[in-house]
Amino acid sequence: MAHQTGGGNHAPAFTLDGVKGIEATPGWSELVFDGPPDSAAKHGTVEVAVQNAPTEVVAQIVPYIKYRDTGEVFLLTGSYLFKESRAKVRPNLPNLKVTSITLNPNAGKEGNLTRGVITVVNESQQSFTQVPTKWVARRPDGSTLAEGVIRADYGPGEAKQLEISFVPDTGGNHRVAAMVNPDGNNPPNEVNFLNGDWPGDNRMEVAYQVAWEGVDVYVRISNETPSEVVRELSDEIPVIYVVGCAPGGPDAVGVNVTLTSGGSGAEYLTLKPGEEEESVFFVPMKNTGSHWFEVQAWPEGINDTNHSNNTDGKAISVVSMPLPEVTPELSDTKDVLVNECTDRYCR
Numbered sequence: 001m002a003h004q005t006g007g008g009n010h011a012p013a014f015t016l017d018g019v020k021g022i023e024a025t026p027g028w029s030e031l032v033f034d035g036p037p038d039s040a041a042k043h044g045t046v047e048v049a050v051q052n053a054p055t056e057v058v059a060q061i062v063p064y065i066k067y068r069d070t071g072e073v074f075l076l077t078g079s080y081l082f083k084e085s086r087a088k089v090r091p092n093l094p095n096l097k098v099t100s101i102t103l104n105p106n107a108g109k110e111g112n113l114t115r116g117v118i119t120v121v122n123e124s125q126q127s128f129t130q131v132p133t134k135w136v137a138r139r140p141d142g143s144t145l146a147e148g149v150i151r152a153d154y155g156p157g158e159a160k161q162l163e164i165s166f167v168p169d170t171g172g173n174h175r176v177a178a179m180v181n182p183d184g185n186n187p188p189n190e191v192n193f194l195n196g197d198w199p200g201d202n203r204m205e206v207a208y209q210v211a212w213e214g215v216d217v218y219v220r221i222s223n224e225t226p227s228e229v230v231r232e233l234s235d236e237i238p239v240i241y242v243v244g245c246a247p248g249g250p251d252a253v254g255v256n257v258t259l260t261s262g263g264s265g266a267e268y269l270t271l272k273p274g275e276e277e278e279s280v281f282f283v284p285m286k287n288t289g290s291h292w293f294e295v296q297a298w299p300e301g302i303n304d305t306n307h308s309n310n311t312d313g314k315a316i317s318v319v320s321m322p323l324p325e326v327t328p329e330l331s332d333t334k335d336v337l338v339n340e341c342t343d344r345y346c347r
Helices: 328-345
Strands: 027-034 043-050 056-060 064-066 073-075 084-088 096-104 114-122 128-138 144-154 159-166 172-180 203-211 217-221 228-230 236-245 253-261 265-271 276-284 289-299 311-319
Touching (some): 096 128, 096 172, 096 203, 128 159, 217 253, 217 311, 236 253, 236 265, 253 276, 265 276
Antiparallel strands (some): 027 043, 043 056, 064 073, 114 159, 128 144, 172 203, 217 236
16 A cells, blocks of 8 residues: 655646646655546555656556545556656746735825835745845836845745835836846746746836825016006006926926906916916006006916915006107197188188
8 A cells, every 4th residue: 555755745636647737846745546447446546756857757656546435445456556657747946926016105195205015925845045036116207216125035835025115206107116036046947937937927017106296386477578558558558477387297287377466367377397388467557657466376286396486576657658848849830720720710
């Protein structure tokens, strides 16, 4: 009667006519196989001596049957006794993998700490020491924000959670990646490498959205705005201004512009980072004198990081057109014309 020795692993079933792919380690492993059709029982066990071979092992099969009702065991004789079979197996190669990357908070914020956990699993039945896992966090433009290497020991089937942290210095869609055993040498000959699928599941990358802390929207009164207007020459006073958004920030920023002094007016603009736009408020003509006009611009739905440049103003003087000076010559001519006109229509 055969029995398991050497502490090997249990493996999947196979038949005497064909062996399925199995996981195996050096030592003895117990396998289940289909018995001959004419046997009293349909299943039994055999022992397989697994040798250190990359693609196959030699199995010395000692088949037997066991009656289910009585528990009696009989060795099979004839052609099956001590029959040697060559079994194709997949050796128990090293197989480390990154199974998850979790980041907290789920959505980051510019200037605030983000913590993360990288889960690495050793799916093989071997132990490894000081295995490196490299991680990197990248900004939206692809540049490196933070990176590091964490080394850990792994027992058979063991999972480790590796902690990371970084502080985003800009908003937008970041990328965080991690790779265990990045150089492929600790341990060597991982399954992915031998299968031509490197790095395969040794590497994982996730997207991480970071909210902008704010933008810098500014406004200034344009030099094209006049300092003085003549009341008789126009019905309106033009207040020309320039609104801009400093570089850095979302792809588009909504800006509310209002005329807060000297009149009333409102406008909504959409600006890209680094973009400026000129516009104008037309204010109904005022009485003569000096009038103060003030314009404000604020981003919509996001914090403004610099409040010193959201308001600008200018004093504009309204004057009347001066009467032309009357010279003596002009005065004499006027009198003659008036007299002539009077003489012409007086009877």
